[in-house]
Amino acid sequence: MTQLRGDGHVHLADYAAPAWRIPHAELQFELDPDATVVSARLCLSPDPAQPGQPLELDGEGLELLDITLDGQPLAPGRYDYDGRRLVVHGLSGDCELATRVRIHPAGNTRLEGLYRSGDLLLTQCEAQGFRRITFMADRPDVMPRWRIVLRANRDAFPVLLANGNPLASQDLGDGRHEASWENPHPTPAYLFAIAAGPLERVSRRLQTAEGRDVEINIWAEPSDVARCQYALGAVERALRWDEQRFGRCYDLDVFNVVAAQDFTMGAMENKGLNIFNARYILADESTATDADFLAIESVVAHEYLHNWSGNRVTLRDWFQLSLKEGLTVFRDTEFSSDLHSRALKRIEVVRLLRGRQFAEDAGALAHPVRPDRYKEISNFYTLTIYEKGAEIIRVLHTLVGEDAFRAGMDRYFADNDGKAATLEDFIAAHAAASGRDLTQFARWYAQAGTPEVSVSADFDGASGDYTLTIDQNTPPTPGQQHKQPLVIPLRYRLFDADGTSVTQAPESDAVVRDGLVELTAARHVLRWRGLEDKPLPAFNQGFGAPVKLVFDQGVDELARLVRFETDSFNRWDLLQRLATEALLARPQAEAATGALSDALAGLLTDAQADPAFVAECLVLPDFDTLAEQLDEVDVQALVARREELLDRLAEDQVGRLQVRYEALADAAREGLSGRAMSARALRNACLAWLTRLDPEARLAQAQFDAGGTMTERIAALRCLLHFQAPGADAALAGFRDAHAGDPLVTDKWVALVATRPHPDALGDVQSLMATPWWKPANPNRVRALVGSFARSNPLAFHRLDGAGYQLVADQVAALDAVSPQVAARLLGAFESWRRWAEPLRARARAALAPLDGRLASPDARDLLERLLD
Ligand code: BES
Ligand code: ZN
DSSP: OOOBOTTSOEEGGGOOOOSEEEEEEEEEEEOOSSOEEEEEEEEEEEOTTSTTOOEEEEOSSOEEEEEEETTEEOOGGGEEEOSSEEEEOSOOSSEEEEEEEEEOGGGOOSOSEEEEETTEEEEEOTTTTGGGTSOBOOSTTOOOEEEEEEEEETTTOOEEEESSEEEEEEEOSSSEEEEEEEEOSOOOGGGOOEEEESOEEEEEEEEOTTSOEEEEEEEEOGGGGGGOHHHHHHHHHHHHHHHHHHOOOOOSSEEEEEEESSOSSSEEOOTTEEEEEGGGTOOOTTTOOHHHHHHHHHHHHHHHHTTTBTTTBEESSGGGHHHHHHHHHHHHHHHHHHHSOHHHHHHHHHHHIIIIIHHHHHSTTOOOSSOSEESOGGGGOSHIIIIIHHHHHHHHHHHHOHHHHHHHHHHHHHHHTTSEEOHHHHHHHHHHHHTOOOTTTTHHHHOOSOOEEEEEEEEETTTTEEEEEEEEEOOOBTTBOOOOOOOEEEEEEEEOTTSOBOOOOOEESSEEETTEEEEOSSEEEEEEOSOSSOOEEEEOTTOOSSOEEEOOOOHHHHHHHHHHOOOHHHHHHHHHHHHHHHHHOHHHHHHHHHHHHHHHHHHHTOTTSOHHHHHHHHSOOOHHHHHHTOSSBOHHHHHHHHHHHHHHHHHHHHHHHHHHHHHTTTGGGSTTSHHHHHHHHHHHHHHHHHHHTOTTOHHHHHHHHTOOOHHHHHHHHHHHHHTTOTTHHHHHHHHHHHTTTOHHHHHHHHHHHHTOSSTTHHHHHHHHHTSTTOOTTSHHHHIIIIIHHHHHOHHHHTOTTSHHHHHHHHHHHHHHTTOHHHHHHHHGGGTTGGGBOTTHHHHHHHHHGGGTTTOOSHHHHHHHHHHHO
């Protein structure tokens, strides 16, 4: 079982294979919200290499009713159960253990294990929730084949779903009925799921490339089922894409998805029975924004794609988490890039990395993509495991190329199918397929912190020799003082005076090919000889590795690069750099502002540019991205500078903004087409800038009043609220009443209120907590109100009086008893507190320190300890 060392941590180095295997499990549920009885029969088989070991099973807070071994009641002396672990002594050889336990779904507010959500009964088992359902070796390397029988009152629970294929169903007479399911694939307990209740569905049949007939169903409560069509289409798109791009087919007769109003996370990939937060399923044009549609498609794809990267090939232990999550994020990102705009997807990902993952990697909670120890695994579902993990796969893809990458993936799936794998298995498959030594590549998994790549350039006018010296350095992180060099594929390009690329290949001690240098040592030198003029260099095109580039480049050079660069992502990135100079670099600020303004003027009048891309260029680096680049963050000053720059740019562009806003009106009305979404994106970006110049916010008011799509209404409402327009209160009330019955839409306006850029937003948040809307047991409500306040409202969260920190700390303390994982996640908002300028740092400490002693859950305690360490 999971071994704890004296330091209270589980260590990767302590991994031991299970002493008992469980080739088969059969579960029977007598479902009832108040008291459900679970009967389990586990077929046990000792590992021949470890004979004579006691059987240890996990079981958290279970009421044990019966226990038998091979059909005989087990004498009390043969087993111990301490409320967490069941130990059975004196077993030898294959045998069958049967237990009966009682659990209480309606009282389960943690939303782990079996719980009630409205009229439904649902499960969430990853990472360690199964042990709250029945006794089991709750570790991913124990993978039974399963049979599941569900019994319940037919009126209350007309639909009974479980993993795998349906076997049979029957009426039991007394108002009850029964359904049996079989999951023939070896599956760890964390992928177990059931769902029961008055569910309705939308459904589609298709045939896989291998010829299997599959029924896809999306299930929801009756009032929601009309909004499931889009998600159904997304499942089909993901299924086809995995066939085409990775050659992976679906492997059961049904693929069921259930939408739940109460769910801690976004969604869960249980084998054959995905369970989703309703916000990532339900959508129609009147309640979902364009961003919601794209997010739904991407989350649906993510969970579907886990069927191979996670389920067919699962994890040996939780230290390997990024093996499924990083890889699946890489896969879902490729899916979205293939279906829509690759450049826009890259912009979205890079914003997330620079704004949030870099901060995580530089803060108190920094950890390697493969941690070597943990206290609470639920605290490791982080941007580092997910997003940095995906970037590392992308580095591998760049190093070996698409064909070898695909061959490596084929080999990984073939070698590990039905098994519990490690990152070493993944790397070995790719090394074998590509013929490349990936020893150094593996360091990416072991070292925390964002590497800095610093470049210095030297041009000798007499000889025409041009030298680039490239250093890499990864800063220290908690528990890791010294880092070794990583393999970093760094793109570069040299332009001559008229913007053509210098084609001469450089001499170098590094491997260099087609504009890409593979950095492997702490320092490399690239040298060109006999150039006529000093070239203009550019680096890290496409953001080819999760690194920070440090290169002192003048604004005039950046401005020239913007003109020469043709790739959309790279142009966007250059504009972000100009904006960063304008915001953070005092001496260059004015020049950078001018250059940025010129570039934006060009983009706004460029009829060829995708309007959605232009919209992205109007979005300056966000607060987090800027703060991350400062050693000490004066929050108020940083926000003020950003607002000033936005005001100034808006004034410069006002005419062009008006023209684009008007001109795109017709295209914006074309439903869900890419063209219409793109038009709405740019119109909304223009609207946000134009509203800065208009205290009456007439345009925003008009867009709000015109109705239109949710994308347009919510963007207009944001402008009205955030610029405190005269019509803000009336608009908010109108919107609120129009959507009062829809919790997901209500979350949207609540988030707008919680992110109003003003210290007084704190009072609005407190007021909302005093209304009947506030249900702290529902994670979506918490995220909409407290999560967006803490993560996306710098002026209110970082109030100088510390009241913002106090509000969040109080919520953490209150939530800790209700939903510990949600409480722990909120604490993450403090990850960078040591860099906040006084008096904020002292205020943060004053809010955090008293939590010690107020937190009962190991989840939140683990985070608090690491924050204060
Ligand atoms: N396996 C996770 C869900 C999960 C996360 C379970 C944490 C238990 C603890 C799932 O595949 C996932 O990654 N979901 C993400 C959304 C995804 C699109 C990145 C989530 O829930 O946030
Ligand atoms: Zn996932």
